[in-house]
Amino acid sequence: MILRPRLEDLKIIGFYLGKIILGLALTMTIPIAAGLLFWELNPSLDFLIGMEISVLLGVLLVRLCRTDKDLNWMQGMIVVSLSWVAAMFLGAIPLHLSGHWNSFLDACFDSMSGFATTGLVLVQDLDHLSYTHNLWRHIIMFLGGQGIVVIALSFFVRGFSGAFKMYVGEAREEKILPNVVHTSRFIWLVSLVYLILGTLALGITGVVNGMRPLNSFFHGACIFMTAFDTGGFSPQSQSILYYHSAAYEIITIVIMVMGALNFKLHYHLWTGNRREIYRNIETSVLFLTVASSFSIVALGLSKTGSYSSVWSLFRKGFYQLISAHSGTGFQTIYPQQFTMDWNHLSLVGVILAMSLGGAICSTTGAIKMLRIGIIVKAFKQDLKRIIMPERALVIEKMHHIKEVFLDDKLVRGALIITLAYIILYVAGALVGMFYGNSFLNSLFESTSAAANVGLSCGITNAGMPAVLKTTYIIQMWIGRLEFMSVFTILGFLIAIVRGK
Amino acid sequence: MKKNQGICITLFFLLFFNCFIASANAAILSSRELIGNAVNYDGKTIVYSGEVIGDIMLRGEHAWVNISDGSNSIGVWMDARMAREIRFSGDYKNRGDKIEVIGVFHRACPEHGGDLDIHAKTIRRIEAGGPLKRDLQARKKNISIVLFGALILIWILTLFKRS
Numbered sequence: 001m002i003l004r005p006r007l008e009d010l011k012i013i014g015f016y017l018g019k020i021i022l023g024l025a026l027t028m029t030i031p032i033a034a035g036l037l038f039w040e041l042n043p044s045l046d047f048l049i050g051m052e053i054s055v056l057l058g059v060l061l062v063r064l065c066r067t068d069k070d071l072n073w074m075q076g077m078i079v080v081s082l083s084w085v086a087a088m089f090l091g092a093i094p095l096h097l098s099g100h101w102n103s104f105l106d107a108c109f110d111s112m113s114g115f116a117t118t119g120l121v122l123v124q125d126l127d128h129l130s131y132t133h134n135l136w137r138h139i140i141m142f143l144g145g146q147g148i149v150v151i152a153l154s155f156f157v158r159g160f161s162g163a164f165k166m167y168v169g170e171a172r173e174e175k176i177l178p179n180v181v182h183t184s185r186f187i188w189l190v191s192l193v194y195l196i197l198g199t200l201a202l203g204i205t206g207v208v209n210g211m212r213p214l215n216s217f218f219h220g221a222c223i224f225m226t227a228f229d230t231g232g233f234s235p236q237s238q239s240i241l242y243y244h245s246a247a248y249e250i251i252t253i254v255i256m257v258m259g260a261l262n263f264k265l266h267y268h269l270w271t272g273n274r275r276e277i278y279r280n281i282e283t284s285v286l287f288l289t290v291a292s293s294f295s296i297v298a299l300g301l302s303k304t305g306s307y308s309s310v311w312s313l314f315r316k317g318f319y320q321l322i323s324a325h326s327g328t329g330f331q332t333i334y335p336q337q338f339t340m341d342w343n344h345l346s347l348v349g350v351i352l353a354m355s356l357g358g359a360i361c362s363t364t365g366a367i368k369m370l371r372i373g374i375i376v377k378a379f380k381q382d383l384k385r386i387i388m389p390e391r392a393l394v395i396e397k398m399h400h401i402k403e404v405f406l407d408d409k410l411v412r413g414a415l416i417i418t419l420a421y422i423i424l425y426v427a428g429a430l431v432g433m434f435y436g437n438s439f440l441n442s443l444f445e446s447t448s449a450a451a452n453v454g455l456s457c458g459i460t461n462a463g464m465p466a467v468l469k470t471t472y473i474i475q476m477w478i479g480r481l482e483f484m485s486v487f488t489i490l491g492f493l494i495a496i497v498r499g500k
Numbered sequence: 501m502k503k504n505q506g507i508c509i510t511l512f513f514l515l516f517f518n519c520f521i522a523s524a525n526a527a528i529l530s531s532r533e534l535i536g537n538a539v540n541y542d543g544k545t546i547v548y549s550g551e552v553i554g555d556i557m558l559r560g561e562h563a564w565v566n567i568s569d570g571s572n573s574i575g576v577w578m579d580a581r582m583a584r585e586i587r588f589s590g591d592y593k594n595r596g597d598k599i600e601v602i603g604v605f606h607r608a609c610p611e612h613g614g615d616l617d618i619h620a621k622t623i624r625r626i627e628a629g630g631p632l633k634r635d636l637q638a639r640k641k642n643i644s645i646v647l648f649g650a651l652i653l654i655w656i657l658t659l660f661k662r663s
Contacts, residue, residue, distance in 0.1 A: 040592065045640040052647035059654055097640065127553040127568055128632075130592040210557030210564070236554055236566070238573050244557065244564045246613055306607070312614030334535050334572060334616060341538065341607070 004499030005492060011065040012075050013082070018061025020083045020148060024090060025054035030139060031094070035132035043132035046097035054090045077488035083148050084477055088112040091140050098133050100124050102462050105469055110137070112473045115144035116480035117363055119232025119329030119454020120472065122462045126237040131218060134235045138222040142195075144480070145229025145259075145363035146187055190266050191228065194258065198224035201251050209245045227255035229363040232329025232454035239331040246315065252330060253322050260286065260326040260358030264401055281377075281398045282359045282369040286325075289372065293353040294321045300346025317346070320455065325353035327364035329454020338457035344440055347457070351444055354453045355425060365452030365479050367421050371414035373398060378411040420483050424450045424475060431471045432459060450475040528600065531572035538607035538616060546605045548574065548618060549626065552589045552596035565589075567601065576601050577612065578620035588629030598627035 028051040035044030071079065088111045096107035106122040113120045114137055123129065123137075199221040206216030219235050226233045236242040240252060258266075261283070268276040277283055297317045307313040316333055323330045338347060357366025381396040388394060396406040404410075425447045432442025437459055445459040449472040460472070478486045528549045534541055550569035557564040563583035566573045568590070578601075590596030603620040606612075 040634075041636050042634060042640060045637070045644055048644045049640065049647060052644060052651060056647065056650060056654070059651075063654075063658065125570075127573065127590055128592055210559055211555040215555055236573070237568070238566060238575070241575065241615065242554060242566060242573070244575050244612065244615060244617075307614045308608065308610050309614075312608055312610060315613040316608070332615070336535050337538070337616065340536065 002495050002499040005495055008067075008069070009075060011067050012069055012071060013078050014061045014065030015067045016071060016075075016079045017082050017086065018058045018065065020079070021054055021058035021061065021086055021090065024087055024148065025051050025058055027139065027143060028054065028094070028136075031132045031136040034135050035130070038131045040130045040132045043094075043098060043130040046094040047132065047136065049097060050090060050094040053093060057086075057090070074488055074492065077485040078492055080149055081477075081481060081485040081489045084112075084115060084481065087115050087140075087144075087148050088473070088477075091115060091136075094136060095123075095133065098129070100126070100129055100133070105466060106462055109469050109473055111140065112476050113454070114140035114231065114233060115148065116452050116476040117141050117145045117226075117229050117231040117327070117365070118449060118452045118476045118480075119226070120449060120456055120460045120476075121233065122460070122469070124462060126235075129235075134222065135218075137233050138225045138231075138235075141229050141231030141233055142191070142225040145231060146191060147184075186267065187263050190263060190270070194228055194255075195221070195224055198228060198251075198255055202248065205245065205247050205251060206243070209243060209248065211243075223252060224255060227252050227328060227330065228259040230256060230259045230327040230329075230358065230365075230452075231363075232323070234330065240319075241332045241334075249315070249319055249332060253319065256322055256326040256328045256330070259328070260362055260364050262359035262361045264361055265359065268401065276401065279399045281373040281400050285369040285373045285376070286358065289353070289356050289369070290322070290325055293325065293349045293356075294318060296349030296352065297321050297346045300343050300349060303345065304341065304343045306341040320350060321353055324350045324453055324455055325356065325358070327354070327357050327366055327451060327453045329448070329456075331455060335456040335458040335460075338444070338455075339441060347440055347444060350455065351440075351447050354444075354447045354451045354455065355421070357451055365450075367418050367451075370400060371418055373400075374406065374410055374414040375418065377406050378414075381406060417482060421450065421479070424478060428471055428475045431468060435465055435468055445472075446475065450479040452476060452479050531569045531574050534574065534605060535572060535616065538605075541605045542607040544605055545602065545621070546618070547600060547602050548576075548605075549598065549600040550574075551598050552586050552629070554589060554591065556583050556586055556589055558583065567599065575615060575617045576603065576620050576623075577609075577617055578603075578623060582620060582623050585623070585625065587625075590629065593632055593634070595629045595632055597625050597629040600624045600626050 028047050031047045032044050032051065035041070035047065088108050091114065092104060092107035092111035095101055095110060096104050100123050101107040101110065102122070102124060109120070109122050112118075199217060202220030202223055203217035206219055207213055211219065222235050225231070234240065234242070240249060265276060265280060265283070294317065297320075298313065301307060301313050301317050307316060319332050333341070355366055356372060357368045358364030360368050360370040377396050377398055381394055384394045397403055398406065425443065428446025428450055429439065429443040432446055433439060437445075441457050441459055444457045447453070448455050528547045529541070531548070531550070534546065534548065548567065548569070550567040552565055553568045553573055554566050558580055561580050563578055563580045565576045565578060565583055565586065567576050586597050586599065588594050588597050600623065601618055601620045602622045603618040605618050607616060608614040609617045
């Protein structure tokens with residue numbers, strides 16, 4: 001029998017949702033301050049309006065739903081999934097007010113793309129967008145990459161047991177430190193230290209490349225935020241091609257790879273345990289999948305003859321590949337070139353890389369390396385069972401921070417999420433095909449949205465049908481939260497309708 | 501010998517004027533046309549026009565200038581002296597100079613790591629840029645004041661409830 005949710009459940013969900021919305025409202029003070037600093041008054045007003053609406057909504061929810069009770073698993077999951085929807089709508093308000101998005105739906109698309117660290121865009125005339133709005137586009141990627149709930153846990157929530165439920169709901173299965181609030185703060189510490197170093201590296205490179213110092217460091221900060229959080233927004237419409245710089249590309253590759261690594265691995269590197277990087281199953285799988293998917297891309301590109309030199313082929317092929325694999329979405333080619341200059345084989349290599357993603361407990365989306373490692377190990381274990389005598393006890397283990405024995409529960413979990421991602425990729429591709437796009441292009445764009453990558457072969461544009469935009473928004477949302485919290489909200493809605 | 505020299509000079513001038521006239525009369529190509537038909541225009545002299553956007557990045561005796569025709573921006577590699585003639589580049593506060601570029605289009609430039617770019621032979625400013633007027637929008641100001649009032653009202657109601 002399905003139990004209909006009680007008013008008490010709704011109050012608890014509303015209370016914590018209100019708190020997270022208040023946290024989000026507070027983050028809008030950053031673009032307001034930046035707007036005043038750059039003397040961009042209209043953009044500052046856009047964010048003031050956005051912040052006021054957010055505070056109003058947050059205060060109303062907290063006041064009307066005031067409670068002292070803690071969250072249970074279901075409520076925690078629902079708070080997380082609703083927080084992301086609320087963040088999309090509220091984050092879209094200042095974007096829409098700027099006049100650079102054709103409709104509120106388009107602004108919501110870019111807002112979800114930002115929070116979910118995807119990188120697909122529908123913005124118009126990006127090259128004339130204010131510093132204030134551009135900063136917000138990149139900040140929401142930084143916030144979304146860390147996790148909206150992680151922000152609330154870090155700064156606005158005093159330790160309570162429901163915190164872990166929300167933390168897990170945001171697709172973070174692993175705690176780095178025993179306390180989830182300390183874990184969230186460590187994630188922020190790592191990100192902020194790297195932010196300073198990355199901004200300096202990119203800023204100095206920009207100045208050397210001939211950019212104005214202010215612009216160079218602004219771009220440096222923005223590009224770092226979206227590279228480390230594997231988002232893919234950039235301040236200019238040409239993405240990384242704007243800089244015409246191999247040095248810039250190399251630095252962003254390093255940042256993207258760092259973003260694709262597990263925060264737990266960063267913790268071990270920070271505490272001096274450098275051996276972990278070689279021993280960890282995730283880094284081994286990452287290395288192997290990058291090598292194999294790049295081989296496919298390189299083979300494909302060598303057949304097309306689009307690039308006359310090996311260096312050009314490597315520079316273009318490897319950059320798009322790393323951008324795809326890490327789930328970032330930076331491009332050094334135009335979207336149309338994927339379909340005009342790259343052949344099917346090279347596109348398949350990129351789609352494969354996008355579908356795999358980076359490490360668990362990183363800012364990447366997609367299936368992720370640990371699950372691939374587990375599935376491969378499970379295959380190996382089954383093969384051994386066939387080959388070895390029936391009485392033999394076959395034990396498979398892997399190294400992920402510590403030695404882990406492979407059991408059926410672990411394999412089942414990895415396979416379910418992998419299957420769910422494959423269904424999500426194909427479902428989006430079917431919608432794309434319904435609107436007249438080819439299978440490969442539809443699969444490319446769908447995988448890019450669902451795996452939170454952001455590479456585009458040209459389907460994503462302001463003129464695409466509203467249904468397709470909505471499909472990609474849902475894919476980005478589900479892909480970022482890794483299904484569970486979204487499934488919970490669906491179950492909750494069914495319980496409201498059919499419960500007794 | 502003299503006859504051969506004469507033929508060579510005549511041929512040279514014919515070729516030069518042919519190229520010059522072809523370039524001068526060539527239709528301005530859009531970025532969509534260039535990117536979409538990159539194979540056809542690869543290595544050919546084309547005419548492209550648009551607004552200068554972002555930074556003018558000087559690299560020794562050359563410079564990178566990104567030019568947008570409204571659909572896409574394409575990087576133009578030009579002589580630094582040409583780049584110094586550009587007064588305004590487009591951003592939030594400025595409309596960039598609109599320039600016309602005659603240059604060689606590359607689908608995947610071997611000199612620049614496979615970038616799709618244009619190597620400029622000549623540039624010409626066809627429309628001067630300048631600062632964009634951004635007046636404070638009264639509608640936005642009024643909305644923000646009304647919302648602020650609503651927030652104050654909620655705060656006062658909360659105080660009443662507490663007391």
